[in-house]
Amino acid sequence: MDVEVLGSLAVRVGGRSVVPSAPKPRQVLALLALHADRLVSVSALAEELWGGAPPRSARTTLQTYVLQLRELIGGALAEGGGGGCGAKDVLVTLPGGYLLAGGGGGSDVRAFEELAGAGYRAVDAGDCVGGARRLREALGLWRGTAFADVQAGPQLEMEIKRLDESRLCALDRRIEADLRLGRHRELLAELTVLVNGYRTHESLHAQFMLALHRSGRRGEALDAYQRLRTTLVRDLGLEPSARLRHLQRSILSAGHEVAAPRLSGAGGERLAPTG
Structure with missing residues (x-):
């Protein structure tokens, strides 16, 4: 099966x-x-x-x-x-x-989890090329929203959210690996779409700010921070995290080699997808 x-x-x-x-x-x-x-x-x-x-x-x-x-x-x-x-x-x-009974057949969820796990381990070991490749393969298994043509009840709704969170985590680490490899210009179009879809996702905004800054667009990077801050305060009553504020100050004062903060740990993301 x-x-x-x-x-x-x-x-x-x-x-x-x-x-x-x-x-x-x-x-x-x-x-x-x-x-x-x-x-x-x-x-x-x-x-x-x-x-x-x-x-x-x-x-x-x-x-x-x-x-x-x-x-x-x-x-x-x-x-x-x-x-x-x-x-x-x-x-x-x-x-x-x-x-x-699966009978040993294929499962795209299982394949995604195995590839993503291998990608995480590769990035953690410093192999950003291999990690980005495996994570890209994992993300390539997605053909749309999970269970896109199924009328979802409470159980499936919970699983859809879990799977989407897993996809976002893999996407976050793949972009992180690509940034480490100096692919900031290639990432700009993708990140522009992502930050407009996830308007309070701090990690994606941090990556967008970094890609803009390293592409010589510091003003736009700082504008992206201000838009995020406005949205967080208005929609969630929260200020940006200390790590994101530190990134903003680094962009204000530093050259192109600003390190992206890791915002995907506990408390680092404020997820509110829009549309």
């Missing part, structure tokens, strides 16, 4: 799609696919489908959705010669819930 969730949902068994068109069964498959090879409880699935007010028929309705998914899986197995494996071996009923 191959699973892709970093964009529209794609689940294939033997190369054949088993994604239903109906919204509720699609939600069930999405949550099971994200947690492939792990038990997903009936209560988690019910919360995803109906929030805090499941109907009396919730368990029976959920069983109906599982049967519909098994029909799709069985059809895919029959077309692909499932090798003696049945739909109940792929979508398994266990005490308390269900498990979607």
